[in-house]
Amino acid sequence: MNQTGTVVDRVVTDRGELVLRQCGGHFEIISNGVFLMDTRAGASERLLVREALHLVRPGARMLIGGLGVGFSLAEAAASPTPGEIVVLEIEETLVEWHRRRLAPFSGSALHDPRVRVVNEDLLDWLRRTDDVFDAICLDVDNGPDWTVFPGNATLYDEAGTGLLRDRLAGGGVLAVWSASAAPGYAARLEAMIGSVTTHLVDVPRGEPDVVYLARRPLTPAACPAP
Template sequence: MGQTGVVVDRVRTGRGELVLRRSGEHFEIVSNGVFLMDTRAGTSERLLVREALTLVRPAARVLIGGLGVGFSLAEAVASRVPAEIVVLEIEEALIAWHRGHLAGVSGDALRDPRVRVVNQDILSWLRSTDEVFDAICLDVDNGPDWTVFQGNAALYDPDGTALLRDRLADGGVLAVWSASAAPAYAARLAAMIGPVSTHLVPVPRGEPDVVYLARRAVAGSEGSLG
């Protein structure tokens, strides 16, 4: 991506330095000097939510793990399916940017009355709540096999997967974004949650983005993604 963008904001967090940068009409987010994401695409992040919402009931409760640049949240608020959208985001600065610089990217979604933002680590919050959701859409770090922050790996391991499963309603869907194929993780989803479908989204360079969807069986049935 280069380092040609103009710094819009720079903050110190518990995880180091977080920078919001502008490059032309686009924004970029950089963590400790490592490029994380930008506003140039968003196809796979939108698909993450869109595909999950096709599988849930009307007036669904939806959890989005990771606010990012807001593509997933924008897709959720554009739909009439969710009655409630809970967004977990650990970085307070990122939430503040979505009330200002990034509001246009997420469609000013934080003003939607269905949206509740929780400024907390998603693993800690999941362990402390008994809330259940019809869809959990997870876009944390770069996915199961390529995490920038070591602690995020626990979200994708067997214990983390069990925790996510337990926060799904019967028939609920877990949708997971990954920057690359993660076959071992897909097998874990199938074994621990239910049938898995895989969606590949080509990108200009490198491996396709991947979205995995796993559906928790309704009690007394086999469950299906069909």
């Protein structure tokens, strides 16, 4: 993270301080003094969505957990495959940044008629909704073992994984971004959802980014009535 950038916005939310900082032509997002993400790369976030879309039908319903700097949403909106893209983002401020300064990085996708933004906590929303999706893409933390807020850990335990599974259609895919390998989580996905594939994306420094994809089996066809 570049420490010489210029703060262009600073907002205090229910979860603490959220800062948008500009460094040259790029932006950084900092939460409570901790660097979260920037607009310099995005290869693994785009792969998260691209690989999920390879496994679903045209007209698919897609849920993206976490707006971030917009790479995932931009990749989804650039594809003709999704018929609907629901974005869950808890920080209203972040959504507003994407209507202005960050719009180029999300491909101005907030104007796409297929896109609907829900300004809520993802876990709370999952517990209430009956919506079912063909693809769910999660990029709300730095991974299952490195969450932005302690409460987010529930999203990756058995209860949270069960919630996500129940929101997947038969044959649907859950794609999860992580800044490092999480073999225990991959095993949970395999046990609770279905077959798992792992994609590694090299980064300039440190461990590769990791994308896990778990596919729920197709629902067996109902037997005809006698």
